[in-house]
Amino acid sequence: VGYTNAGKSTLFNRITTSSVYAADQLFATLDPTLRRLELPDIGPVVMADTVGFIRHLPHKLVEAFRATLEETTQATLLLHVIDCHDSRRDENIEQVENVLAEIGADEIPMLQVFNKIDLLDGFEPRIDRNEEGLPVRAWVSAVTGEGLPLLFDAIVERLAEDVVHHFVRLGPADGKLRALLHEAGSVLSEEHCDNGDQVLEVRLQNRDWLQLLSRAGVREDVIRLESRPV
Ligand SMILES: Nc1nc2c(ncn2[C@@H]2O[C@H](COP(=O)(O)OP(=O)(O)OP(=O)(O)O)[C@@H](O)[C@H]2O)c(=O)[nH]1
Ligand SMILES: [Mg+2]
Incomplete structure (x- = not known):
């Protein structure tokens, strides 16, 4: 999930078709926005790309999107993709979190993905963890691929919890x-x-x-x- 233009689809394609992972993972396309992958110690999972959220989504539109967004409420782990170079980064995060609350998806475990670090000067990819040591934020670039192996491990770690x-x-x-x-x-x-x-x-x-x-x-x-x- 994420604000429109955050890089969700780019990241989705990169993760699910990257030869690094494709080499020893089994990928099968179910639908352009759904891909099945085999994760170490976890087993098969389905990854879904979703429509972007926008500011001031009219309430009627939220209703119309409800069916699509239901996929979100069924998720085991949400990847909240964020354009970290956008001057409205924090408002966008808040906006997406509001929509998630509106559709009842705010209790689902989430990993923030701060994307587009290639646009920040001299920024190294990294994983931020909470007090319990769980990965909560990954700094990556879907375009250059920086940080994607770290993100992949963080996803596996978060899914392994449950x-x-x-x-x-x-x-x-x-x-x-x-x-x-x-x-x-x-x-x-x-x-x-x-x-x-x-x-x-x-x-x-x-x-x-x-x-x-x-x-x-x-x-x-x-x-x-x-x-x-x-
Ligand atoms: N510089 C840079 N550009 C990126 C990165 N990831 C995505 N982009 C660009 O950001 C734009 C939007 O990317 P998408 O992947 O379509 O974004 P999205 O979140 O799927 O957008 P919606 O589906 O409209 O919500 C494209 O021009 C991408 O090339 C990144 O890591 N770095
Ligand atoms: Mg997209």
Whole structure:
């Protein structure tokens, strides 16, 4: 997300098609604004490019954009792309944060991306962290590529916060959950038990895990194993 002209699409294309990452990551295009990528220790994720926000978005327009922006509210991590060279940088940040609040996306974890550092004199790419040591801001240039490896690591670090790794025992009635987990690319291994049950090793974002359980109508305490089966 970000103010219009901040460099969101440039960054999106750069990250998702860069030969550096493409070499050992698997990218598949789903839609021009959606790309699937495989992140180390995280698994498959979908990255989305969004429409730019503008100042004084009329309330009617906010309504019209609501469907598009719903994608934003479904995100696990928002990258707020900011043109750090723009004289209205701080107003733009505030404006975007206001729109995020308006669409109910202000509680979603966010990483600020201060883009266009090539336009600042002698500025080195870097990551700023909060008191807990979490990356909260990346200084990069989508055009020159400076800082993008740091940003990539910061994204992985922020997503890893919320990843769960479970072993689940599925019986014949749990076919729907099994299918959903496979569809999400979350199954690391599958073992067949003597009684016909299966033990699946899964890894995914906690919020996706809870959502899949709910879609399948399965209670977590019934299927989740407390420890790795031996
Ligand atoms: N100098 C410089 N220019 C950049 C950088 N990133 C993007 N731009 C330029 O900024 C302009 C806007 O880039 P886009 O990627 O289209 O911006 P956007 O945020 O997707 O814009 P909207 O989709 O309209 O919201 C283009 O002219 C880019 O070439 C950067 O790191 N440095
Ligand atoms: Mg764009």
